[in-house]
Amino acid sequence: MATGRTADTRPVIDAALVRRLVDTQFPQWAGLPLKLFDPAGSDHVIHRLGEELSVRLPRHAGAIGQARKEFEWLPRLAPHLPLAVPVPVGVGEPDFGYPWPWAVSRWLDGEVATVEALADSSEAAVELAGFLAALQRFAPADSASGEPGGDLAARPLADRDRATRAAIAELGGVFDASAMTRLWDAALSASGWDRPPVWFHGDFHTGNLLTSGGRLSAVIDFGGLGMGDPACDLTIAFTLMSARPRAAFRAALGVDDAAWLRGRGWALATGLNAYTSYAAVSPRIAAQTTRQITAALVG
Template sequence: MATETTAHARPAIDAALVRRLVDAQFPHWADLPLTLLDPAGSDHAIYRLGKELSVRLPRHAGAIGQAEKESHWLPLLAPHLPLAIPVPVGVGEPDFGYPWPWAVSRWLVGEVATVEALAGSPSTAVELAGFLTALQKFTPEDIPVGDTLEGLTDRPLADRDRATRAAIAEVGGVFDGAAMTELWDAALAAPAWDRPPVWFHGDFHTGNLLTRDGRLSAVIDFGGLGIGDPACDVTIAFTLMSAGSRAAFRAELGVDDATWARGRGWALATGLNAYTSYAAVNPRVTAQTTRQITEALIG
């Protein structure tokens, strides 16, 4: 089990470890080959297991709990959503020095969405708005009796204030510091969500969308799933869309000015966090987050 000494470390993850975990805890899959998915996300190491499964292991303590959350909630959400989402088939236990729960899900066929293919597509923007609308309509009546919403509360944008202002100061020579500060101040000053809480994805950006034959096919990585203010999901408008498709997305989703302002704040804050954490060592992240920050400043 995780201990105080391991809770904040980044455990070493390699194919040998994953093989041992799978073989010990899911012996019926012991004969299936393992293949590292590269590049994977910053939160998880991902391996394909055979042709039909994927294994995801948290890389850091911030991703702890995602396996159990997805295993519980995704089967309940899936029937209500217009795009495919992961189908959990097992949650592994800590073992062999690996400290946290990990997940096995059905493999979703598709390619990660790209700006080049989809940025200028109003129909894609409308489809994404439809997905979020369906997610937001998942109601308490759809939740099993006795279930709790523990761990699903939203995160106030203001919680990111200190880190975001520090990041603005750090990258002021790369982006327009005054414009970023103005955007951030406006996001924090915008009226809060004053309607009943709704479901949000929580990490709704280009890298968590899959396509097949040039069309959206699936949404993945629901580790940030929660209930509350949906402004964080507006981030997709700035990671994927151009100005024209962004307007179609906003109109279809019916986003008011205050939520849009908070959404721009989320896009700026998360973009800056990724840029300052990974841009120096990952050119792919540099390109993605540079676009995200720039588009958020455009609005």
């Protein structure tokens, strides 16, 4: 009898597999020790390779384009950005039953940014605005004109409409359903981006920021990198910042009312998605996304 459940087809990724992949495809690093990095997030299994490298293998099909995208673009972006970003040094091929491309990158020291450390820092907020402004200014000759295509094309906020309304209905007993619906309707109705496409990170939230010595040091995880409307990156204002730094961030980046409203919509949609997916099994994610959704509603 069918159960209605989808079989888990994610590949098994263990240290033995990673060792074989590295040793056969990158023999220059065969003698370096491997150590599992945990927690590594939901998209990749990460091992530290020696002192200076990391090995990242996608856990699921949704992350399989990241290795080649980062390998192509991050070395070109890095010199133009005020915070460090990962520097890929190789893309591995499927082998030994593992089905997808994978990456070796330079290791970035640091700790994941936290609300406790940075929420009230207007200095950090302005730094993040400066990072996004620099990213948006980046215009290599082969991407400065025309509409971006392939995995760089932006997905419109409206693509999330069905899932977001379903999440609002599901979580009406947890958050204010009427307020969420009003915000979502307003975000979808806001004026769209009417300028040439610019670069955005695409997953710009607290978990993808690193700190060192209490200061921002790096931005990681560029799997969502693309070109189009950068309002999706405004999510960071609602995942990390309290009210005063949020205002400083908006002023430093020069965000108009329509873009800010679209950004609130992105924060609401992604927060609801994460809450419905993970809150029941992770108190940490439940707290983070509650903060995000609540802040998006406040604005």
